[in-house]
Amino acid sequence: MPQLFKSLFKTKSIASPIVTFSSGFENATDIHNLNSYKDSLYLYIGVSMIAKRVSGIPLELYKIKNKKGDVAEVFEHPLLSLLAKPNALQTPREFMELSATHYILAGEVFWLLDRNGASINAMSILRPDYVQVVLSQDRKTVVGYEYTNGTIYRFKPEDIIHISNIDPSNPLRGVGVVQPATSRILTEIEATKYQASFFKNQGRPDFAVFADQDVSEEGAADFRARWKRIFGRNQGGNVAIFGSQVKSVQELNKTPKEMDFIATQKFLRQDILSALHIPEEMVASEGSNRATSKEAYKMYLQEAVIPVLEALVDGMNAKLVPQVDQAVFIHFDDPTPVDRDLLLKETTELKKNGIITANEARSMYNYDAMEGADTLSAVPAQPAQTDPALQDQAKNYIRKRPILALKLQAIEDVVAALQATEPKRQMNSIFPNQKAKDAYAKAVNDNIDRKAEKVKDTLDDFHAGMLKRILATDLDVHSFMDVQTEKKAAKDLFTPIMVKLYKEGGQSALDALFKKASADHFFVDQVLLTAIEGRVNFFTNSIIDTTFEVLKSKIVDGIKEGHSIEKIGQSLRDYFDDMSVKRARTIAQTETNFVLSKATNDAYAQSSVVTGKEWLTVGDDKVRPEHEDNNGAIVSKGEAFPNGEHYPAEASVNCRCVLLPTV
Structure with missing residues (x-):
């Protein structure tokens, strides 16, 4: 084992x-x-x-x-x-x-x-x-x-x-x-054994040769050898000529009983396959x-x-x-x-009744889209609904899982209770006053700061490794850094870190919506995951490209000034030390805020409770003018705020604004 x-x-x-x-x-x-x-x-x-x-x-x-x-x-x-x-x-x-x-x-x-x-x-x-x-x-x-x-x-x-x-x-x-x-299976096994013995071990000869007088063993062996040599393999069509001793040659056919036994194999096959x-x-x-x-x-x-x-x-x-x-x-x-004739008929009816567009119909048959074929020919299509078969299956599992049924009911009760407080409004802040909002914003930013510090430490470690690899070369301006290798190393290092932050941020945003009722689960599908991986790829490439250009310039300047390798190396060390104090912190803060803010936005989109979102600034003199215009604005879950961003830090460096849920 x-x-x-x-x-x-x-x-x-x-x-x-x-x-x-x-x-x-x-x-x-x-x-x-x-x-x-x-x-x-x-x-x-x-x-x-x-x-x-x-x-x-x-x-x-x-x-x-x-x-x-x-x-x-x-x-x-x-x-x-x-x-x-x-x-x-x-x-x-x-x-x-x-x-x-x-x-x-x-x-x-x-x-x-x-x-x-x-x-x-x-x-x-x-x-x-x-x-x-x-x-x-x-x-x-x-x-x-x-x-x-x-x-x-x-x-x-x-x-x-x-x-x-x-x-x-x-x-x-x-x-x-x-x-x-x-x-049936045992019969097949035994029949196979019998056939192997019957044909391989020669249960009886295929031909009988009759002679006028007795043939010695040596003569019989010689006859078999000559027969095999002349008529063996693919030479069965040759003419057979025998000596005077051979009287006749007779083929011994299979008996009807033997032929019936062989045919039985077919019926055994039918029975076994029928059982399967x-x-x-x-x-x-x-x-x-x-x-x-x-x-x-x-x-x-x-x-x-x-x-x-x-x-x-x-x-x-x-x-x-x-x-x-x-x-x-x-x-x-x-x-x-799928029956293609039936599918064609159904697709034609769907297109005719304005349920799908021409391009949607073409995609069902793997045809390329046509220009101008994305409009409906009749009444507008309704929003996509769950497949009825899947819906029935889901209802069946709800009935079989009491805990799930209680959870879903609790969520519906929370939604109903929240909506009942102000029935005329569909998007209400869950915070009673500005003081509560400010406290929440501070808690969010404190959490971002803690996580950003860990990201910065990782970035510092990566830069230390990069510096070590660079100083191990002869600082030739054309080969001091393998840019593609560094980009791959950075991507491999930061992707799991940022994906983990994203998942944790989304779940935390959902957990914060509930007190007594259980929270929804934050699901990260491939589309969301690809977006995070794309962001990581963007910022790691930017880091490497910028660093490469700066270091290349320092090496070129050092060579022009006639500096020694040691002195050029020291200038590179000074650059990395300065970057750790300034640039690395900004990068870590920006990327951490982006990931957690996007996670919150995506979590609200998944929530069965949240109906919209509110933008909140920290209220000091460092807030950008365009973000001041967003402050207090409430929009639907999928909409952008007045400045065009869907969530804080989506397109801003070092943003400290916070996203709040509305119900």
Whole structure:
């Protein structure tokens, strides 16, 4: 067993209670089922087809926004990270393929969760034939699981995700496709063995040669050798000429019984594939054409692939997802090919009724957009709504997750209570007076200062490393700095720092909206993440480019003045020391304020409570005139303030203004 699996088992063991165990019969059955996969050709083909297709279908994560079932796709989340790297030994595709294989063959899947406190770091797949369910003394409660592989390991119920294809005779375990098809599979295995023996070991000769008199062993061997030399391989069309001793040559045909036995293989293939719900046309080419193949592929997806993936996803949503986040669920799009004729008809109707534009219709068929084709031909389109199927799915999960239902209800109650205070206004400040606003602004700026100081320390460390690398060269004006390498190093260093600040800032902004009710989750999708990464790329490139030009100028001036390498090097040290005192602090303050201010703005956009935002200055003589014009202005969440900025520091250096929420 790999060392990783051993360590997981050891850290997850539980004290042995007084229990009774599920019967070992299921384990023996699972062993047979798993081994049959390697013995039966058609079982291997069928299961591989399903498992590989299941593992290739992308999984999506959606956040439930309200009790109506409105959802938003999430592109960054601990669950997505877990699915993207389930453990150190398997890729996501290998993990899902093995899970699907276990589910089909044994009828059940066991995932072991590796935890670090409340978070789940990894998932490992356990062989179902090594697992036993541990019951309480009265056999009414599952109190754990045992994994036996030379050594017995015990796990708590919450550390095992057990997904099964229900077995009516034993609700604790699952039943796979192999068990009901056992007789067919065994027959196929035995038939294959018989055929191999029959044809390879020559159960009877293909030809009989009759002679007028006895032929010696030497003569027979010589005859076989000459026959093989003349008629072997691809020379079967040559004319056979025999000596006077040969009386006749007779081919020994297969008997009808033998031919029936061989034909049985076809029926065995049909039975095994039927058990897997795979149309025979997906495996055998005889009698199939394009139309039947297309329909067979559709049936294969709908009857064989989708049910397996549905079982795995349903198990995740029921047993894994709630342990990480109650407000999300996993979903996948139906992989069944779309009927293009039907799609064309629907697209035409949508365009005709003004629901989509011509360019939107063209994009559905991967055609390039046309100029002037972005207007609606009839009534204006309504705002995008949640897909009804996703909405129903979200409502179903709300019903199954009482904690989530209470949270969503609490948020709606808060919104209703806040709106009831001043029903004529839609955007009201949550602060009762200017004093409260000023106190909040001071707290925000104090937090920015603390975080900016850490960013400055990191920037100083980076500059110290840069100086060391430069001084290690001969200070040649053309090669004293590898600009691209420095840019990549800066980007690699600061991107995770600023992304972390962004995530923390967004969540803090949401947390500040609530007192008794739980806060929303701040979700960072790929669009938001790309914006932060782009900002980091911009400011790190600016730092390197500016630094390069200044240092280049100092080296050139030093050479012109005839200064020594040591003196030029000292001038570079002085520049970096001065930059640490002045420029580095401004950069750190500006970038930290930008990231946290943008995080607050994006968090308000996601919030189900916030309806708008208010700009607040610190009120001193350092405030920019254009920001004084913004002071106290309230706009909708997606709008810009009077000076054109959507949030403080969006386009300002060293800005100290603060964004406030309105409801």
